Amino acid sequence: MKSRSQAEEEKKTKVYKPSRATQLFDVWRKLKKSKMALAGFGIVLFMTLAALFAPVIAPYDPGWMGSARLAPSPVHLFGTDASGRDLLTLVIYGARISLYVGLAAVMLEMFIGLVVGMVAGYFGGKIDEILMRITDVILTLPMLMLLIVAVAMFEVRSIHLIVLVMGVFGWPEMARYVRSEFLTLRETTFVEAATSMGASSWRIILRHILPNALSIIIVIATMDIPWYIFYEATLTFLGFGDLSSPSWGVLLERGYDFAAYQWWIITFPGLALFFTSLGFNLFGDGLRDALDVKMRE
Amino acid sequence: MNESLLNIKDLKTYYFTAEGTVKAVDGVHLTINKEEVLGLVGESGCGKSTVALSIMRLIRDPGKIVGGEIWFEGENLLSKSEAEMRKIRGGRIAVIFQNPMSSMNPVFTVGSQIAEAIKLHQDAQKHEIKEKIVEILDKVGIPSPSERMEDYPHEYSGGMLQRAMIAMALSCNPKLLIADEPTTNLDVTIQAQILELMRAVRKEFDASILLIGHDLGVISELCDRVAVMYAGKLVEHTDSTTIFKEPKHPYTQALLKSIPRLDVETERLLIIPGTVPRLINPSPGCRFHPRCEYAKEICSKEDPPLIEIGQGHSVACFLYGSIDKPNHKHR
Numbered sequence: 001m002k003s004r005s006q007a008e009e010e011k012k013t014k015v016y017k018p019s020r021a022t023q024l025f026d027v028w029r030k031l032k033k034s035k036m037a038l039a040g041f042g043i044v045l046f047m048t049l050a051a052l053f054a055p056v057i058a059p060y061d062p063g064w065m066g067s068a069r070l071a072p073s074p075v076h077l078f079g080t081d082a083s084g085r086d087l088l089t090l091v092i093y094g095a096r097i098s099l100y101v102g103l104a105a106v107m108l109e110m111f112i113g114l115v116v117g118m119v120a121g122y123f124g125g126k127i128d129e130i131l132m133r134i135t136d137v138i139l140t141l142p143m144l145m146l147l148i149v150a151v152a153m154f155e156v157r158s159i160h161l162i163v164l165v166m167g168v169f170g171w172p173e174m175a176r177y178v179r180s181e182f183l184t185l186r187e188t189t190f191v192e193a194a195t196s197m198g199a200s201s202w203r204i205i206l207r208h209i210l211p212n213a214l215s216i217i218i219v220i221a222t223m224d225i226p227w228y229i230f231y232e233a234t235l236t237f238l239g240f241g242d243l244s245s246p247s248w249g250v251l252l253e254r255g256y257d258f259a260a261y262q263w264w265i266i267t268f269p270g271l272a273l274f275f276t277s278l279g280f281n282l283f284g285d286g287l288r289d290a291l292d293v294k295m296r297e
Numbered sequence: 298m299n300e301s302l303l304n305i306k307d308l309k310t311y312y313f314t315a316e317g318t319v320k321a322v323d324g325v326h327l328t329i330n331k332e333e334v335l336g337l338v339g340e341s342g343c344g345k346s347t348v349a350l351s352i353m354r355l356i357r358d359p360g361k362i363v364g365g366e367i368w369f370e371g372e373n374l375l376s377k378s379e380a381e382m383r384k385i386r387g388g389r390i391a392v393i394f395q396n397p398m399s400s401m402n403p404v405f406t407v408g409s410q411i412a413e414a415i416k417l418h419q420d421a422q423k424h425e426i427k428e429k430i431v432e433i434l435d436k437v438g439i440p441s442p443s444e445r446m447e448d449y450p451h452e453y454s455g456g457m458l459q460r461a462m463i464a465m466a467l468s469c470n471p472k473l474l475i476a477d478e479p480t481t482n483l484d485v486t487i488q489a490q491i492l493e494l495m496r497a498v499r500k501e502f503d504a505s506i507l508l509i510g511h512d513l514g515v516i517s518e519l520c521d522r523v524a525v526m527y528a529g530k531l532v533e534h535t536d537s538t539t540i541f542k543e544p545k546h547p548y549t550q551a552l553l554k555s556i557p558r559l560d561v562e563t564e565r566l567l568i569i570p571g572t573v574p575r576l577i578n579p580s581p582g583c584r585f586h587p588r589c590e591y592a593k594e595i596c597s598k599e600d601p602p603l604i605e606i607g608q609g610h611s612v613a614c615f616l617y618g619s620i621d622k623p624n625h626k627h628r
Binding site for chain 2: 198
């Protein structure tokens with residue numbers, strides 16, 4: 001079946017096999033090339049670790065109270081807030097809430113956006129038309145207004161409600177990107193080949209197309225996390241937030257009255273927000289290059 | 298006479314586009330016998346691939362099979378449900394596409410894709426599947442198969458990928474293998490190897506093969522019988538020796554004269570004048586008549602039926618049958 005010499009020659013050349021680990025390493029290698037992306041990754045990692053190990057890292061207990069409005073000093077690195085709590089501790093614990101908000105909302109967005117985008121893109125036709133019109137309508141609704149309405153309507157100021165509303169109305173962009181990926185990928189020969197081997201529609205969607213669209217989904221999700229953190233902070237700052245969950249937004253809202261006299265009370269939570277947003281954006285940008293995703297800017 | 302495996306009767310597959318209806322396949326009759334290789338030849342756009350896709354029921358919008366019957370092992374595929382078709386696809390009929398480089402999913406290893414195909418149609422333990430993959434990759438000539446099955450498609454060469462595709466297609470022992478221009482995108486030496494492999498595969502697996510292509514030389518090398526298509530119609534259907542010795546249809550004759558030959562001194566290669574007709578609202582009569590040097594008045598009015606003019610030799614042309622025979626020499 002095969003000429004002997006050729007078979008032998010192919011045997012001689014050492015076969016290089018990348019495992020899944022080396023593939024990940026490959027992405028990391030490309031990511032490392034960009035200093036910005038690396039900085040973004042560093043910030044994201046730092047914030048995540050701070051949130052995870054808050055009880056270990058935080059110098060005080062979040063409920064601990066001392067003298068109010070102390071300026072930053074070696075004892076209180078970020079100073080204390082209006083009720084005498086250690087601001088550094090609050091910012092660290094705030095990372096937990098804010099990251100939870102960002103991640104949970106993105107998970108929801110991904111779930112809904114994926115289902116809608118996959119179905120619309122793969123099946124096309126009428127169902128695509130209907131789903132895309134719904135997407136268009138939701139895209140026109142301003143998120144902040146929706147959040148205020150939801151909080152007012154349910155009369156509950158729960159962080160989970162805020163996350164739910166953000167996720168349930170935040171998916172249109174994700175759905176559009178997923179749809180366009182599926183539109184392209186469903187025309188490929190390997191999809192045709194899989195169909196001709198007897199794979200069902202859902203099998204093709206989940207096993208054959210989705211893995212090829214994963215890069216773009218990861219990138220969009222990463223870039224969307226800071227948006228949700230910001231929405232929650234803005235909402236809280238406007239006075240519609242869940243004050244029982246001390247996110248960075250809550251710290252800002254509480255510290256606002258003292259902004260003119262004790263600068264540190266809003267500066268540190270604000271910086272935490274700023275750097276987290278910057279971190280996720282830089283990291284997402286880097287991932288886009290490393291995963292070689294084509295996206296509209 | 299051999300037992301027939303696949304029997305296509307009066308198949309009509311049209312594409313309903315905004316510009317009009319494209320009659321890509323318009324009343325095609327074909328029979329493939331058990332353990333036979335049938336070649337389907339024609340220019341690009343003549344409907345060869347549409348025939349293949351129709352058999353698999355993979356015609357997508359705006360295309361539709363509007364008429365005919367496709368009998369496979371005593372069952373009409375056109376009356377099967379989608380779920381029943383899924384069992385047949387890959388299980389009893391498998392396809393090899395023309396572009397091996399894009400026929401495999403880039404994010405999975407070659408082995409895992411073949412495993413997936415096997416799992417779709419057979420209940421097998423993990424180690425059994427692995428053994429089977431190694432065995433079949435070995436059969437199609439992939440060196441050190443147990444290592445190469447862990448490779449991703451981009452690490453294979455085009456020829457090796459086509460071998461792997463053949464392995465995948467054969468993994469569930471299909472009765473019919475449809476090869477849609479399997480060597481078109483490969484270079485010449487690899488082409489020869491793949492054809493050699495197809496020949497070996499045919500012996501080994503006892504499968505019938507429908508080999509689609511535009512190269513009569515390549516086709517005849519492998520096939521028992523050859524069917525020639527032109528603009529959605531079957532024009533000639535005979536065995537692969539007769540097609541070279543006694544081509545009857547003017548199109549087949551012209552096609553043969555346009556192949557460069559080493560053993561005959563020719564002045565110039567023949568070029569068939571004109572172009573393939575647009576399949577949107579084609580002119581009435583024989584589809585080839587505007588380009589045919591023997592065209593008569595009737596050719597532009599009526600559609601010639603496919604008539605049997607000899608042992609297993611059918612032609613759709615008014616030059617034959619009741620009307621007087623043409624007196625011209627070929628070659």
